[in-house]
Amino acid sequence: MAAADNKTYIGLSFGTSNSVIAIINKENRAEVIANEDGEHKTPSYIAFSGEEEYHGSQAKHQFVRNAQNTILGFRDLLGKAYSNELAAAAGAEGAKVVDQDGTPVFEVTTVSEEGEETTLRLSAHDATVRYLVRLHTTAEEYLGRKIDGAVLAVPVWFTAEQKTSVRAACAAADLPVLQLIAEPAAAALMYDLGADASHDDAKDALALVVDVGGAGADVSLVGVRGGLFTVIGTQHTAEVSGDSLDGVLVKHFAGEFKKQTGIDVLDGKHARSVRKLTEAAEITKRTLSAATTAPCAVESLADGMDFNGTINRTRFDILAGRAYNPLLDAVRDVIANGGYTPAQVSQVVFCGGAARIRKLQSKVALLFPESTEIRDEVGELDEVIAAGCAEQAALIAQGAIEVDAQDAAVPVLAKPIGLQLSAEELVAVLQKDTPLPASRTVKVALPAGEKRAYLAVAEGEPVAPKDEEDEEDEEAEEKKQPLYRPSKLLAEMVLELDAADADTRVEVKFFVGTDRKLTIVATEPKSGKSIQAEVPQN
Template identity: 55%
Template sequence: MAQKTFIGLSFGNHNSVIAIINKDQRAEVIANEEGEHKTPTYLAFSGDEEFHGSQAKHQIVRNAHSTVAGFRDMLGSGVTATAAGFAAVDAEGAFVVRTDGDRVIRVTAHEAAVRYVGRLRATAEAYVGRAIDGAVLAVPAWFTAAQRAAVGAACADAGLALLQVVTEPAAAAAQYGLASLARDAVAVVVDVGGSGADVTVIAAAGGLVAEVAHARTTAVSGDALDTVLVRHFAAEFHRAHGIDVLADARAERKLRQAVEATKRTLSSAASAPCAVESLAGGLDFSSSISRTRFDVLCARVFAPLEAAVADALAAAGYAPRHVDQVLLCGGAARVRRLQRAVAALFPEGTLVRDDAAEELDEVVAAGCAAQAALLARGLAAAPPAALHAHVLARPVGLRLGADVMVPVLPRHAPLPAARSVRVALPAAEARAYVAVAEGEANLDPELEDDEDDEEEQGEEEQAKAQAVPPRFRPARLLAELVLDLGAPAAHVDVAFFVAADRTLTVTATEPVSGKSVTAVVPFADH
């Protein structure tokens, strides 16, 4: 029986990307009919013709009133507005498209998505030369259940079977290999796309990743960066010719399309050109801008993104020093000044990564493709399992005293989770006593200062700080275990396991004799 063909799909509000795992087990982005790796999320109509992707996007200069955009975010959301200057949206949330003459076509967001996804499916099938049997699709972390269902319905009507619907930060974390790290880690996914920026705090442990907190801003986006360039070049054109490009909708759209290429070039070159034939008043425009100048112009644009990072960390209960990695994705995240602004929010020890794919707007699709390949090979759970898990809201560990606790399973550990620790016993002790507790944050600011000054402490003080982490103290006793050893022993091994239903199992074992005792605690994790 032939192996089925599954793809990964990043269905964006501005651009979409399709990927597949090739014979070399590497993610390969599928090029569309124009040879491009990303397909603009646009539809356009002219007479009896229907355009998709890049061809549709080119229509916004001459036929903006017949161009449909922004329909993904309208699915299941009740939103009845789209980008200004494009096809109008009526009171019932349908696009009113005016084609040649007086012909009017009414297209709902669902119908637009079905037509568009159907074309993506056809593109993938033409590329691989066979039918596509299913896809793993990514949606924003802020999508509601209704929006997810609406996207699923559009894909079904387009003939694309969905294997899983995952969140974009989970797919990005998968592509960056966060779940395969040998130790527990906290990461921040910064995804800057065409219409906004999403910041997601993720905890990874034991092959699982879990989304802990999320923040979003629409003030920082690819569109916002384009606007910076549009205003810069419009001012230059006005100084040279006395014509206000921003007062001419068609001229502004032509300039906006041109600066997208300028912005992309600036991510890898010290300067970039911008040229538009017959920009306004029959006059051509040609200029260039240095990356340094672009950085200066964009400086104020990044402030809301910095605030979103702070908000996400605060919601997760972390400080920047607790973050191990920052994972960048989204087309606008390739801007070097933006990357530096994000890196400046974290200490030098935090790894800021942009190495998961050739282009940052391909990361999410590649992560979806990797998950799709696992499903095809039967190595991943079938739907409705996702790439992320539930987490512990509080740490669980050993209570050593009324105010002393050693966390074993950390806060935000993805479930199910398992850890073990070796506990030394007092000399000549023939019984082992183990107290298991749930912890809470210790809000004493002096302890936070001590943690920051750890490098200045001596080895003895550091050892004490590591043995009893000051950030948590016991909040609730969960279990007490007493193991009768019969004879003195040096230590016992204590194993912790929390199942997906939040049932805690603790087992204390003396490794020489094999004697053990177990406690099972069904506890409510708040």
């Protein structure tokens, strides 16, 4: 486990639909903590029946027959003011959401042993505190020791008010927050992006994190620069989610049930039947990610009639085909809005339970060239973010991270800077979106006998992908298309040398400070000859 000075730290993915707790074990590997039901993920549900309060899976089971007293979706209401639109969306399923002095609150009914009904109102803060207390207790009972701190992941699109509300709820639950990190950054940690970066090789890369959870999907473009992560942009869509894909199966099986019995459970009069079918469809969906065929069975689905059906993966892929389009649009938009092209994305990594669907992954992969690595090999995809938080907690425990600097805004490089090889090609040395200050060094070889090293330093812009017709040209295929072309010449330098031989290398160091001034130093180590140029940056 992540521990320092006998203190124990955990990683926590607090999701809209489910939450996961992870630690770093004695083997220095991420390990997910099982809850009291033996499950790795705990549904983000709270339910009330009589005087009893239920959490997690037990609360989710209550939702089927006691929806009006089941609270869900409370995480995303943190830090928000009441509005009719918010109440309609948040209360569409589960407990009703009402206005209490401008704050949205969930309204449920408890019943005493004497049959006396009491209306209980819980704000998102109240619900979150109760839920986090249960998670906190689960972790301490599993580990057998006190939890001294946690790293929590939050969506990129969370506002400052929402982050403050998360911290306040954790404080009320007696769960010290070491750090709040962005969910895509946690995923990048678990995938070891930039883990082997060094002074000699910064391992600069551009990664796309595709997170498809129960309530929505987030597509984030992450710059990996010298082992540091910068979230360049993110796109959120509620149209593609585990819930929406469950809905595809519900519609299909409801049709099958109607054929068998003549009963239409989607007629608006069978809400409980729909919830029962949705619960079964979720299991079917998970099974299809590993098997080619999966059953769906519901006892007494409607009017005492049982339902038994099956579906194969191919049929599901056909039914869900168009459902993926908003996700694909989000992928295209986040790359274009960041000023990049798909060819510049070196890796696509998946996380979130619904991202395990193979057809979803293959449709995303088709947007990228073969050079882009598609990855999902880190284990259970719905555990990735919690495991990444545990990795971050371990780094904090080791003193490798200054936690006090966690919310500081870091300036980044607006455009790539590198060496101009021709009017149409630039080799980027400092990549766009690199956190500042930053330094990179490249070595340039010279032809034998050469006595002068000419260096042109320029800003660059991405080269648009070739049209399909151009790709068919065999000659074009032989030469790899450059990723960048020069857009602005910044400096020209000439380093006078003795006659170069096969071993001669000119080391060119680029440095950009937080004032955005660029300094270039070119040195030939054997002779010690050197030249320097400075370029003030706007």
